[in-house]
Amino acid sequence: MTTAELVYADGELTLSRPGTDDPTLRAWDAADELLLEGCLNAANGVTEPRVLIVDDQYGALSLGLSGLSPVIVADSATLFAALDENASLNPSLNASGQVHSWINPPEGPFDLVVMRIPRQADYLAWLLRWLNGVMAGSGVLLAGGMIKHLPARSVDVFAKTVNTEKVLPARKKARVIRCRKGSELPGDWPGTWKGYLLTGQSDRKVEALPAVFAREKLDIGTRLLLPRVAEAVRDAEPGARVLDLACGNGVLGMTALAERQDLQVCFNDVSSQAVLSASHNVERAFPEAEVAFVHADGIEPGQGRFDLILLNPPFHEGGVVGDHIALRLFGQAARHLSPGGRLLMVGNRHLGYHRSLRRYFSSIHQLDASPKFVVFRAGNR
The missing domain is CATH 3.40.50.150 (Vaccinia Virus protein VP39)
Structure with missing residues (x-):
């Protein structure tokens, strides 16, 4: 198992990427770093905001934001084992957040949503519609990803489904978008199936x-x-x-x-x-x-x-x-x-x-x- 250190504003994490011993394959990327940084002021002063993390990859977001006791939902089962493994490498953190999949999705409302932007445009369109149904009225969505992995139609998908407040400057080939909830819901969308x-x-x-x-x-x-x-x-x-x-x-x-x-x-x-x-x-x-x-x-x-x-x-x-x-x-x-x-x-x-x-x-x-x-x-x- 190869580990590496992720340094961010609130501290540092020791993280490993399960399933490979290749030291060039890290358990986080620049999008995770930007999302962790962007969360510092994103909850708009809400006392004890309810936080949701969507499609974290190997636990960088879930552990980095563990002080907010986030609820976690991910499509991929790789996160569950990775989160357990990386939590054991960072015993000082409280990594006891609820972890869900789409088989048992969490219920809102959430004041802050932190999401990795998926590579599939249809999945992104579905996710944003689902989030519209669970975000609080004043809730904030921070969505981030590596620019080369963003879906080709991602700009249109965001424009049609949520209210984009700000596209933050790209750094380290990654980008974060700050949004508010929109009105589109999954039940109104024929692309679910x-x-x-x-x-x-x-x-x-x-x-x-x-x-x-x-x-x-x-x-x-x-x-x-x-x-x-x-x-x-x-x-x-x-x-x-x-x-x-x-x-x-x-x-x-x-x-x-x-x-x-x-x-x-x-x-x-x-x-x-x-x-x-x-x-x-x-x-x-x-x-x-x-x-x-x-x-x-x-x-x-x-x-x-x-x-x-x-x-x-x-x-x-x-x-x-x-x-x-x-x-x-x-x-x-x-x-x-x-x-x-x-x-x-x-x-x-x-x-x-x-x-x-x-x-x-x-x-x-x-x-x-x-x-x-x-x-x-x-x-x-």
């Missing part, structure tokens, strides 16, 4: 919330994997346990259920909006199926073993692109396969997963390929 027809499965419609990958059309890597999923479950034992890992809208697990509804299928994702979306789709299409939904950064230790794990691994985390997430998921999958169980996965060809899989599995077979993607079946003899 978007989806497509899953052809070949009675033309079922699958939908997803704004933070979910490939919510408007079937990802081409997933498309290559789907026929192999159907093949893999045809000969499965009744009641076989299947895991749709990094499930997104749940399309891989739904393909397994379309072939065999006697399977036990679990849907895991690091995004709480993905878990909600998969539940929304599966429970409409297969109301009698034996299913479970887990919001977790990978596979939880208590989930047991699976006969088949389905995976289209993410290859980016924030602004970092690479195979570090996939490697972690491969290791977890290897530990959670039943004897004779198999991992069925699709990945980007250029990431060379045939080499990575050998670290964790003794048996690897390429089942399909396209110019951009490769499908593998892996297991341990």
